[in-house]
Amino acid sequence: MTAKTFLPAVDEIERRWLVVDAAGQHLGRLASVVANLIRGKHRPNFTPHLDTGDFVIVVNAEKVEVTGKKSSQKLYRRSSGRPGGMKVETFSHLQARLPERIVEKAIWGMLPHTRLGRQQFTKLKVYKGPAHPHAAQKPEVFDLSTVLGGHS
Template identity: 45%
Template sequence: METIFVKEYEQARKWYVIDAAGKPLGRVAAKAAYIARGKNKATYTKNQLMGDFVVIINAEKAVVTGGKEQKKIYYHHTGFVGGLRAHTYEKLLEKHPTDPMAIAVAGMLPHGRLGRKMMDNVKIYAGAEHPHAAQNPQPIEL
């Protein structure tokens, strides 16, 4: 038997849209990472960029449970001495409404060059409008 390798440029790539309004942040992020990684295809290869494009709309309306609005803390270091910054979920959502979803999806993808390229295929928008209507994305229900 031979292993079949599909070249990245030969792979058909589809567009999907996920509406995150009222849905758990982690579930939306997990589904988006699954599709962006390409695990929903029979031709999945872990060392190639085989995933589809994912558009997440209403990212600011995703819900978190268990009081994580005040308890969950996101850390960021500026690179300078004493530059550790901490923000709660609420504060981060006020300042950058798409960042909690982007951080969640990026954490579920590989950490390296390939993961960064996969993250380029995930488009996250705070509101219901997105500029990818021409690609005719198919809606995904969770």
């Protein structure tokens, strides 16, 4: 007799709302933890082809940190699709202008680039300061030190 693989029913998956404070966190470490929360890899019923993850609210996006010379050397590129439409911006300029985009791009890079990944990405909410409009969902504070150990 072979063991059957457990498959969670899509309508029975309970999704929590988690608040993650990005203040003083390293960008890559923060992004990998949040991507795993969005995918649901922290749950025992994780299934790669199903959306079993939680909603994640990232606050204080403007206080995220990078190591070394990345603040002046890391480049963010976007294109309008027209000839000469390439825009290039450094980390420090983008952090001053749209800090939410830095965190979103880092997390998007760690999600699968498929239909499922795009659907999971909609469960991410990033805000510049400490305030967010999701109090009605009763979000729980997620402590990053439990996952990152001794790292900041």
